[in-house]
Amino acid sequence: MADLNSLEAKFQEKIDNEIKIEPKDWMPEKYRQTLIRQISQHAHSEVVGMLPEGNWITRAPSLRRKVALLAKIQDEAGHGLYLYSAAETLGVERDDLIEQLHTGKAKYSSIFNYPTLTWADIGAVGWLVDGAAIMNQVMLTRTSYGPYSRAMVRICKEESFHQRQGYEILLTLSRGSEDQKRMLQDAVNRFWWPSLMMFGPSDKDSVHTAQAMKWKIKRKTNDELRQQFVDVCVDQARILGVTLPDPNLKWNEERGHYDFSEIDWDEFWNVVKGNGPCNKQRMDARIKAHEEGAWVREAAMAYAEKQAKRRKEETTQVA
Ligand code: BYC
Numbered sequence: 016m017a018d019l020n021s022l023e024a025k026f027q028e029k030i031d032n033e034i035k036i037e038p039k040d041w042m043p044e045k046y047r048q049t050l051i052r053q054i055s056q057h058a059h060s061e062v063v064g065m066l067p068e069g070n071w072i073t074r075a076p077s078l079r080r081k082v083a084l085l086a087k088i089q090d091e092a093g094h095g096l097y098l099y100s101a102a103e104t105l106g107v108e109r110d111d112l113i114e115q116l117h118t119g120k121a122k123y124s125s126i127f128n129y130p131t132l133t134w135a136d137i138g139a140v141g142w143l144v145d146g147a148a149i150m151n152q153v154m155l156t157r158t159s160y161g162p163y164s165r166a167m168v169r170i171c172k173e174e175s176f177h178q179r180q181g182y183e184i185l186l187t188l189s190r191g192s193e194d195q196k197r198m199l200q201d202a203v204n205r206f207w208w209p210s211l212m213m214f215g216p217s218d219k220d221s222v223h224t225a226q227a228m229k230w231k232i233k234r235k236t237n238d239e240l241r242q243q244f245v246d247v248c249v250d251q252a253r254i255l256g257v258t259l260p261d262p263n264l265k266w267n268e269e270r271g272h273y274d275f276s277e278i279d280w281d282e283f284w285n286v287v288k289g290n291g292p293c294n295k296q297r298m299d300a301r302i303k304a305h306e307e308g309a310w311v312r313e314a315a316m317a318y319a320e321k322q323a324k325r326r327k328e329e330t331t332q333v334a
Contacts, residue, residue: 030231035161043080046230049223050160051105053232055112059123063297064241066090067131068140076134083180084137090173099164104162118300119289126150126213129292134189135195135202141181142251143203143210143213149174150244151214168228182251189255196256203252212229212276212283214241230312245273 022041029036036042065088069073072088073080079324099109126144131137148173156167188199215221227233235243245264252259263276285291 027229030159030229035164036159045226046091046232047105048264049227049230049232051112051165053100053101053223053227054163055107056113056122056124057114058095058102058112059121060127061091061095061098061130063123063127063301064144066125066297066300067129067293068137070131071134073135074134080184086179087141087180090177094166094170094173097170098163100161101162101199103168117298117305119298122287124213125283125291126209127297128294128325129209130293132205133198133202133285135198135242135315136206138181138184138188138199139202139206141177141179143181143206143248144213145174145178145242146248147179147205147210149178150240150247154234154240183257185255185257189257200257203255203257205276207260208282209286210277211241211245211278212286213261214238214244216280216283222295242272245275249273270322277300292297302330 023043026036026040026042026046029040035048068084068088068091071079072084075084099112103109104113116123126147126158131140145323152167152171152174156164156171158164158167162229185202188195218224218236218238221237224233225238228236248259249264261276262272265270265274267274289295
């Protein structure tokens with residue numbers, strides 16, 4: 016027991032001194048489990064996050080918009096892959112993580128259970144959803160686990176392109192016809208609150224934040240990040256000429272931040288528990304894609320095994 020205590024003390028000392036934890040380093044089992052949970056949920060979110068946008072590839076209004084959207088969705092597949100790889104460094108199998116997603120055991124971000132009804136929604140997803148994701152992920156570039164932190168650096172660079180392409184779609188609509196302006200406002204009305212929910216429950220209800228902060232997995236709390244996000248969005252909304260759908264949104268001189276209304280937490284938990292507008296549709300689409308892709312995984316495995324066998328034979332011949 017004394018040994019475990021001293022290992023834990025040394026581990027916390029490393030964290031306190033900003034030394035990254037690497038896969039082969041000793042770590043408390045709960046730290047490992049927290050990371051597996053968070054990183055895998057994050058990976059699932061990237062992959063499920065391709066679905067609402069994929070809906071618009073065939074309906075993008077121009078070739079230029081289509082190319083940018085395709086590139087963005089492919090980036091998200093890549094983010095899922097970096098993150099599954101980062102989770103695997105903690106000793107879990109990717110197949111098991113995917114199984115947890117498909118059986119409803121693992122969560123993914125609530126935001127992707129909302130539909131994308133118009134082209135303006137694709138802009139709103141870029142501006143607000145990617146904007147919220149970046150706010151959270153910039154913090155995670157400084158997370159204490161090395162592989163997660165390094166994956167985040169690259170992901171943030173790509174996310175910032177996604178956010179800008181979304182904002183530019185909205186800016187174009189804001190300079191368009193009255194119908195386009197109405198479509199823009201409607202998309203912002205529907206995506207504003209679900210985007211604020213992406214940051215998770217309020218600090219008083221967040222079960223994992225306190226320990227995650229001590230281990231520096233998280234560097235800011237859910238409420239701190241949400242406030243930061245609201246603060247940056249207000250000016251951006253003004254440039255777009257849209258109204259953020261919250262009558263209580265106003266600058267508070269004393270706090271140096273915008274005040275905003277309480278989130279509808281019943282809606283949040285309802286979506287997290289699987290009862291959002293698109294939860295079933297999203298999971299059915301994921302499972303179908305996974306099943307239809309089985310032959311690709313089998314072929315890749317067969318090729319990898321063949322290559323490994325060839326390399327082994329070559330090494331034996333040289334020896
Ligand atoms: N949706 O104690 P808490 C993206 C769960 S962006 C669903 O605060 P934690 C993308 C939480 O998992 C989105 N579930 O937890 C963008 C926990 O449940 P369990 C992905 C949520 O982990 C554009 C319980 O509620 N980003 O991928 O300390 C295009 C209690 O919460 C949500 C990330 O995943 C939610 N919104 O804090 C394409 C970032 N919020 O596990 C793709 C990494 C909370 O106990 N993750 N829950 O059953 C994080 O930073 C943290 O996990 C969170 C939650 C801030 C999300």
